[in-house]
Amino acid sequence: MHPARYVTASDAGWDAARGAFNLLIDQRPEAIALPTDEREVAAVVSHARRNGLRVAPQATGHNAGPLGSLDDTLILNTSGLNEVSVDPSALRVRVGTGARWRDVVPQLSELGLAALHGSSPDVGIAGYSLGGGIGWLARKHGMQANAVTAIELVTADGVLRCVDATHEPELFWALRGGGGNFGVVTAIEFAVQPVRSLYAGAMFFGIEQTADVLRAWTELLPTLPEEITTWASIMHFPPDPAMPEAIRGRSFVVVKAAFLGSEADGRALLSPVRALGPGMDTFAMQPPVGLSDLAMDPRDPLPFRFRHSLIDELPGAAIDDIARTAGPGTSLAIVQFRHMGGALARRTPGAGARATLPGEIAVFALGVVPEPAAEQAVEEQIDGVLGTVARHRAGDYPNFVEQPADASAFFDPATRRRLREVKAIYDPQDLFKGNHHVPPAEPAGKLYAAA
Numbered sequence: 001m002h003p004a005r006y007v008t009a010s011d012a013g014w015d016a017a018r019g020a021f022n023l024l025i026d027q028r029p030e031a032i033a034l035p036t037d038e039r040e041v042a043a044v045v046s047h048a049r050r051n052g053l054r055v056a057p058q059a060t061g062h063n064a065g066p067l068g069s070l071d072d073t074l075i076l077n078t079s080g081l082n083e084v085s086v087d088p089s090a091l092r093v094r095v096g097t098g099a100r101w102r103d104v105v106p107q108l109s110e111l112g113l114a115a116l117h118g119s120s121p122d123v124g125i126a127g128y129s130l131g132g133g134i135g136w137l138a139r140k141h142g143m144q145a146n147a148v149t150a151i152e153l154v155t156a157d158g159v160l161r162c163v164d165a166t167h168e169p170e171l172f173w174a175l176r177g178g179g180g181n182f183g184v185v186t187a188i189e190f191a192v193q194p195v196r197s198l199y200a201g202a203m204f205f206g207i208e209q210t211a212d213v214l215r216a217w218t219e220l221l222p223t224l225p226e227e228i229t230t231w232a233s234i235m236h237f238p239p240d241p242a243m244p245e246a247i248r249g250r251s252f253v254v255v256k257a258a259f260l261g262s263e264a265d266g267r268a269l270l271s272p273v274r275a276l277g278p279g280m281d282t283f284a285m286q287p288p289v290g291l292s293d294l295a296m297d298p299r300d301p302l303p304f305r306f307r308h309s310l311i312d313e314l315p316g317a318a319i320d321d322i323a324r325t326a327g328p329g330t331s332l333a334i335v336q337f338r339h340m341g342g343a344l345a346r347r348t349p350g351a352g353a354r355a356t357l358p359g360e361i362a363v364f365a366l367g368v369v370p371e372p373a374a375e376q377a378v379e380e381q382i383d384g385v386l387g388t389v390a391r392h393r394a395g396d397y398p399n400f401v402e403q404p405a406d407a408s409a410f411f412d413p414a415t416r417r418r419l420r421e422v423k424a425i426y427d428p429q430d431l432f433k434g435n436h437h438v439p440p441a442e443p444a445g446k447l448y449a450a451a
């Protein structure tokens with residue numbers, strides 16, 4: 001018997017343990033378990049099952065919002081499982097599922113390797129990978145979920161399983177996109193790319209140039225090869241003394257990119273945007289670790305509202321409306337547009353349940369809500385931004401969904417049915433509460449009947 005540490009409401013560390021990245025989320029589970037190895041994880045799962053509790057696996061709480069009520073639920077916090085090992089010759093990394101991208105990316109960079117991480121070094125590798133994972137190399141190399149080569153997890157029966165393309169392949173398929181619905185993942189192995197250096201950086205333009213820059217950026221997109229991934233953002237930085245003086249308390253429209261190629265080719269690709277005369281330009285050849293914080297995401301927990309949409313196009317009329325809604329005086333901190341397509345739109349052999357994502361552009365808007373009175377304006381302005389592109393909506397990206405949602409909309413009917421059948425085999429009692437719920441197939445599906 002390997003007992004894990006539990007924190008409950010009567011313990012001193014309760015508030016720290018139940019905290020989420022979004023400070024508007026008030027997580028109130030039955031208890032929080034803090035196992036340090038897979039045997040402790042198995043003991044926690046058995047304890048929950050025996051006591052009629054559900055289990056919500058959680059690494060960092062960066063996507064705690066969709067979980068909703070945690071009544072009769074145990075949060076199983078995996079932050080104690082954070083070992084990292086890199087096999088450079090095999091281009092493979094194995095991490096415990098408490099590891100965050102910041103625990104891996106710098107050491108990979110030293111070895112001339114790059115992972116398919118996203119915008120924040122503080123996001124957990126587990127939730128990011130199980131939900132999809134789109135980052136700076138996504139148009140060339142696709143989603144992180146499909147770079148995963150093996151997963152170790154404890155299922156509802158308390159058994160530790162190692163699954164990959166040949167061992168329990170249906171479960172391996174379901175985990176890569178179906179998220180935390182099938183068990184507690186204890187370790188993930190994934191492929192990384194050989195990258196010594198790339199051309200990457202940011203061009204900062206005055207906020208008054210928003211419409212011109214966004215127009216130039218959208219016109220550029222169809223001309224770009226998959227080797228380049230670019231994001232355009234309207235950013236309003238707070239007057240925080242910890243921020244560099246050049247951006248503190250100021251607003252910009254910013255075009256960022258990562259290009260797997262030379263400086264000369266990268267400059268040529270971005271020249272129509274650069275011709276608009278950025279006030280600051282940080283583009284340079286750099287090692288992959290330079291991508292870690294290129295997005296300048298907030299590092300510390302904060303109270304915010306966030307919504308997104310995947311869209312087929314960003315027309316000129318929408319650009320003008322968005323420039324007004326998210327311009328000076330807005331309640332929004334950031335509106336971001338990410339170029340999608342390329343490998344994100346292609347199904348690779350052996351892909352998981354999240355094989356592709358629709359849309360040419362992912363757009364999101366985020367507003368900080370320091371006090372309840374600020375919430376209405378933020379919500380209205382998020383509505384304003386997403387409303388202008390509603391006609392062009394192509395779908396959702398579940399990792400960017402921050403509130404409880406009907407997850408049936410996130411998969412086509414055949415994928416959804418297959419996920420539910422896998423769930424019925426491995427978790428027929430619905431013990432595990434993933435951030436986006438996949439219920440067991442009912443009545444028992446073909447696979448379930450055979451199990």
Ligand SMILES: Cc1cc2nc3c(=O)[nH]c(=O)nc-3n(C[C@H](O)[C@H](O)[C@H](O)COP(=O)(O)OP(=O)(O)OC[C@H]3O[C@@H](n4cnc5c(N)ncnc54)[C@H](O)[C@@H]3O)c2cc1C
Pocket residue numbers: 021057058059060061062063064067078097117118119120122123124125126127128130131132133134135179180181183184185186297298399400433434435436
């Ligand atoms: C600041 C910020 C930046 C982001 N940038 C990007 C980005 O660039 N690209 C992108 O694709 N996404 C991005 N995201 C979204 C991010 O991928 C999701 O929020 C993701 O779910 C976070 O994973 P986590 O493990 O850190 O969070 P958690 O809240 O700890 O976990 C989220 C969910 O993942 C599942 N899960 C986590 N650990 C386990 C486990 N061990 N076993 C089983 N299930 C588990 C559970 O269902 C859990 O509810 C960002 C989010 C934030 C807040």
